[in-house]
Amino acid sequence: MDTGLAVPVLSLSALGKDYAAPVLDNVSLVLNAGEVLALTGENGAGKSTLSKIVCGLVQPTRGQMLLDGAAFQPASRRDAERLGVRMVMQELGLVTTLSVAENLLLDRLPNRTGWIRRGKLHELAARQLAKIGMQNIDPATPVARLGIGQQQMVEIARNLQDDTRVLVLDEPTAMLTPRETSHLFEQIELLKARGVAIVYVSHRLEELQRIADRVAVLRDGRLVDVRAMAGVREAELVQRMVGRAVHEHEGRDRRVAGPVLLSARGIGRAEAVKDVDIDLHAGEVMGLAGLVGSGRTELVRLLFGADRADRGEILLYDGIASTQPVLRARKGWRSPMQAIRAGIGLVTEDRKSQGLLLTQSIRVNATLSDLGAISHAGWLQRAKERGIARRLVELLRIRSRSIEQPVATLSGGNQQKVVFARWLHRECKVLLLDEPTRGVDVGARADLYAELDRMTDAGKALLMVSSDLRELMAMCDRIGVMSAGRLVAVFERGHWSEQSLLAAAFSDAAGRAATSATPTTGSAISDSNPGQPATADTP
Template identity: 70%
Template sequence: MNAMENPGTPRVRLQDIGKAYSGTTVLQGVSLDLHAGEVLALTGENGAGKSTLSKILCGLTDPSQGSMQLDGQPFAPASRRDAEHHGVRMVMQELGLIPTLSVAENLLLGRLPHHMGWLDHTAMRALAVEQLAKIGMTGIDPDTPVSQLGIGQQQMVEIARNLRDGTRVLVLDEPTAMLTPKETEHLFEQIALLKARGVALVYVSHRLEELQRIADRVAVLRDGRLVDVRPMAGVQEHELVERMVGHAVQDNEGRPRRARGALRLSARNMQRGRLVRGVSLDLYAGEIMGLAGLVGSGRTELARLLFGADRADAGEITVHAGPAGAAGVRTSASVTPNWRNPVDAIRAGIGLVTEDRKSQGLLLSQSIRANTTLAGMRKVARAGWLQRAQESAVAQHFIERLRIRSRGPEQAVSTLSGGNQQKVVFARWLHQPCDVLLLDEPTRGVDVGARADIYHEVDRMCDDGKAVLMVSSDLRELMAMCDRIGVMHNGQLVAVFERGQWTDQQLLAAAFGNTGTAGATQAA
């Protein structure tokens, strides 16, 4: 009798699973059942052990203790290939595609069709088209090199590669982080079909609204321990958050508008091709201005112009430094059309938390210490020489202030979880004082606990008189944190809303180009 015929037999049983790296325990005593035909949501803060538990299940790493069963039989995969041979597959956050190969070759890697010893291209294309159709990617040419696809499309190819017959367990690790709403809907349709076929699914995500929509049960990890398992129906978001972080998290949705301070930055008629077209805005001390808009609307491009990361075709930026300006004096700096480079912007008191922390915001191979002091090395140098002890003291201070989970200042940033990496980026701009802080998707891929810590630091920056520009695709985030929200459309700032005068429908309407939205003021 198989597991489908006997609902009392779990598809997967984990018993007392533990894992330690170099004496550091990351999982301890996790026992959990996963049943055929269900979606188990696995959630918790960054560093709670979600990815480690998933990798143990899928043969990517061995447990330090404990055992597993698959359909009632002992299960101890020696490798990922071994786990896949038993029908246990994983879609990882880090894409495993080979960019130089075609979509079809990536989809069928390891099982390419042959005829008389030769690769059967006709059969390969047909199989690839069938696989792509499962996730709604009917417009993709299977012969396209993966390197030519957008990151969201690559994620969908990675998912399609794992939607195979014979799959008994499928682990999805943050599968929608890079997907559009339409792509997400296709994925959810496939999840429903997999459930109907009796596949057991583990869905790892920080997006609690997704978990509430598709999960049957939810398991919460905190500090490597399983702290809660319950049916998803009826679970409130704040309950999950409290279980994840161990305490209540403040809700900023109904907060009053902050008092507006002195003008910190003025940008006039900023222009960069068709990406940014005649955008003007003002940023004031003590307040947060949000920047909403669809992908490709020019939000990130505007932030990069303000920081000097890209060259503007035209425009003028004026910075009015406060008492804690980069040079420690009250000065103003004006540049036309823009900064020569980010060094000029930093010296004028502007900081940037980039959209992609791994490729643009951090030196991954370097330590927390080196990354923290990167923008302000003069502050930890004497006679031109870096003072290692002073650097370490600075890094340790921010490790404690920002609650960065680490082994200390010398730990490589690449070994930290996403949320803790993002905190290191914030530490850099706390160490190097700035009057204007540009935040581009500051909480993307960050769990609710780290997100709350980041929000707390942004609030402290506002209290200290800094001006903040927050670019985000998450309207809930903008509505909770911001005092004003500007909306970009087709490279232009088309409307600005004051706190208390917006709804998510109005913001979306403006993002789609409806500039007559009630409650909005026309942007300059």
């Protein structure tokens, strides 16, 4: 690839952005046709701010931009898109009340005399979806019915336009499985061949090494390094990002499972979750793998009462010697509040719409899950509330001006840490984690992993959903695999591989385990009860 073009596609010169204080300062970069420039750094380093300036969502305080050598000053996202500069944002911008097709072609709906041509609309939408391997989605489906991972793919498809000159991808794979990620990378290669310049924002360093030509590192709003990606060692890149050495979580030794704290039997909801049996043990991390739409998130929501089950039951145990449940919830919990009172917490996959009060402060959001701990006789104890919030901010290294800062003004990764802080404050017995490190940088991820280890040392039970198989294999004692709403395999630590997990995830027959998942290699599928794991820990 020739990166020595006389006129770069995009040039940034001394860009800066101030809010109460500078968040971006003196950033100069060039982006050439047909290259992928990786943009990385800690949460709050300025990556999203820089991306939004390029795409017209934020106006710079100082500096200038050139597009194909001409002045480039987009006043809005629409202005930037008219000139071929598009962005797939970390926080999705879809209209959930409209269909997939309408979202994909919202600015160019095919019509005749003012009437939308539905047949043509769905035909064009199907072509866009096929580009990213999502031809199984009906274009007429309302976006609100899709899982967050599927919505992410629709957002990506919406921006794969023929007139694109510059494409900014902000954490595009945070909610994608390996299959969807591979489809995306295939499209990136095609875009590069067409001469499209791509800015790829990610904390997943293995992805950067796979897809990027050059890498630019931001720290505290300043550009600290730009270099060719080839030959860059991961440890070196991490140190440039965070300014300190970070020790990667090397994986936990398989622990002897403690007593069962929570058990679900035959839990289900319509076709989304089909009669799942699962046990969560004290001192154990159980993972949930599977493709987008496999039922992972739907199962977690049933276990938290965010959705009502229509069959099955949830049993809660005291975690001591008793084999009798202390609480039995037929057809699951009636509400999340009932689950919280039973000692269950949920780090949701969609922090923006389900996990945070965006207009409220860090202090309010971090302590919201247990107001009883910071109040007396119905009155909030402000000093105690502030003390707890400051401790959580320090513990999780939440980058902020103060605990009074509204969470809407934080970076996506720091917002995620505020959600996490809420349940650390609550001290739940069972914590459900749905994509807990989505958009979290490598340094903060190490801190979160250490905190999860401390929780299991204290006898908590954790259930972790992640699209990152490396994360699951590093953190979990057992990994269950969901496919088509069923729990089709359960693997023990030491008896899984990425290939066996993927094979189980692609299982297309209800209840069929991966071919490599035999009793000696980690699967616990029962021949006598197809579709459900045969576990030896039934209470």
